[in-house]
Amino acid sequence: MEWFVEGDYWWSRLVFQRVLAAVYLVAFLTAARQFRALIGERGMLPAGAHIRDTSWRDAPSLFRLRFSDRLFALCAWTGVALSAALVAGAADRLPLAVAMAWWAVLWALYLSIVNVGQTWYGFGWESLLLETGFLAVFLGNEQTGPPVLILFLLRWVLFRVEFGAGLIKLRGDRCWRDLTCLYYHHETQPMPGPLSWYFHRLPRPLHRVEVAANHLAQLLLPFLLFTPQPLATIAALAMAATQLWLLLSGNFAWLNWLTIALALIAVDGSLITGPPAPLPDSPLWYEITVVAVAALLVVLSYRPARNLLSRRQQMNRSYDPFHLVNAYGAFGTVGRVRHELVVEGTADTELAHGTLWREYGFRGKPTDPRRLPRQFAPYHLRLDWMLWFAALSPVYARSWFGPLVERLLAGDRDTLRLLGHNPFPDEPPAYVRARLYRYRFTTRQERRATGAWWQRDFVREYLRPTRLG
Incomplete structure (x- = not known):
């Protein structure tokens, strides 16, 4: 069906998939190298005890079938290998169904890790990776055009990430409203980077400009994602630029890289590479699957959307144990010391x-x-x-x-x-x-x-x- 695919985003889809696979690789590598001390059999918060105290319904995970350090390491390193292959473009050389299964295995493995990770995995970018990774299962590969419905849902994810963060700031600390938060933030953020000292020492008027630009990027540009091209591309690239600025100023794990990937999926590739070559029709089973998944996610979006409008907005909350549609936000309060x-x-x-x-x-x-x-x-x-x-x-x-x-x-x-x-x-x-x-x-x-x-x-x-x- 012509309405089902959007060929102009063929190039953007491939770039997005490579970046997402790289983020998966880092996430699995982090899990493989740190789990023994954190949640291993002799860890500070053993996953086995957590599994016994919770149910499948609360935290679905493959490790409920069996947990051991050796099995966890096998799953984590398998995730590293599968992610590395996706970075190299392996899924584009496979039949569509196999490529989708490959992305689904990555998502299931990482979901299993997050749902036994307890407080060590309570960060917003864990849910963001799972929500984005679930949508990537249905994004297709090089042999198909990206489905319009999945492209829309990925923009909806980016909208919630940025607009949710902007609202939590306006509703939170007064320094976001008087444009003074960056007098302190570069110094008090969780994990400063090598340039954070220099950012902190920028003139205060420039700090106020930074805050104003942040409000523009998080409160206005997200709405432009749903406007016609090239306006949506301009907004997406501007949002990616603000994330690059944040990358320079501190360490926020893969949050910024994943947000950049989401912004790139909204870029009209034909503006950069020209019109794509004609693509074959999508299989009927694939179209039916995508429509059904999109309908489910639209229904599940009700609670996160209501959260955005609530005066008691919550940030970084999951509304289902599969982390399919979540609420995001960061730094509603900024420490002064x-x-x-x-x-x-x-x-x-x-x-x-x-x-x-x-x-x-x-x-x-x-x-x-x-x-x-x-x-x-x-x-x-x-x-x-x-x-x-x-x-x-x-x-x-x-x-x-x-x-x-x-x-x-x-x-x-x-x-x-x-x-x-x-x-x-x-x-x-x-x-x-x-x-x-x-x-x-x-x-x-x-x-x-x-x-x-x-x-x-x-x-x-x-x-x-x-x-x-």
Whole structure:
């Protein structure tokens, strides 16, 4: 049927699929390298216990059939291999049904991981990857034109990501309305990047321009996605540009890359590459499947759409256990002060005034004031992110911080692999403690004088010296 496909988005569809496959690859790689310490059989929050305490209806997952570290690793590395093949374009050389099954396997594997991941997988970009990945199953491959209904639903995802984030800001912190939030955000964001210090030191009038541009990108441009071309393409490219700006200013896992992919799917490829070659008709079974799936997702969109209009708007919420249609948003509140946990250990078996305490180093979160923040996104450092939340309130760390300390005291190798520096390479410490510090970026003068990127001041004890037993 001519109404079913849109050939002008053939090129955009292929680019979108490659970027999405790359995001999948990073997501599975993150899971494979970190799961043992986080949710493994001997992890801080073992997935097996979570499976026993929940039902199929609450959290569908293949691991309900059987969970073990070896099986989880097999699934995660299988996801890495399948994603890498999709990046190389393997699905475009296969029959349509096989290509769809390939994308469906990726989605099912990652859904299974997220639904046993507990607090470590409670981030909005997990649901965004699953919702986008589910739609990708029905997007077709090189041998078919992209279905209009799926293209529309992908724009609907992008609309909710951007417009939801814009509304949560306007309804939240006053600094978004008076354009001052970026006086603080680059310094207090969860995971600063190597350019965050420089962004923070931009003139304040430019920070206000940044906020105003953010409001434009999130509150106006999403509506233009549903206008005729080339206006929709211009809006999509402008939204992608704002995401590139965010990529430079901080580490937000794969959120920005996935949003860019969603923006690119709205770009009219014929404006760049010219009209596509004629495409064969889509199989009838495929058209029926796409229409049925689109109808289901339109019905499920009611609650997320209502959430956008609600004065009590929620952000990053899933409305079904399959994460098919979700609510998104970020930074409704911006911190004015940055607090960080500094975890220390000592080899001394008797504590005294002169006890030597040594700091554990983390890969992404600030610890050593002289260390320039690193670029890790789209790779997701789950422990580092949760430590940022733990510094905001102990409530966020209630379930896992104690197990983390126990594993440091035991010298657990899987946990130590998550760290950037282990000050006890030969044997584990006798005691571990945690202290809360206030961090701020140094001024230009302080930076020249000391070489440090951060200035920190002690606030209070977070966890008193603790030992095993």
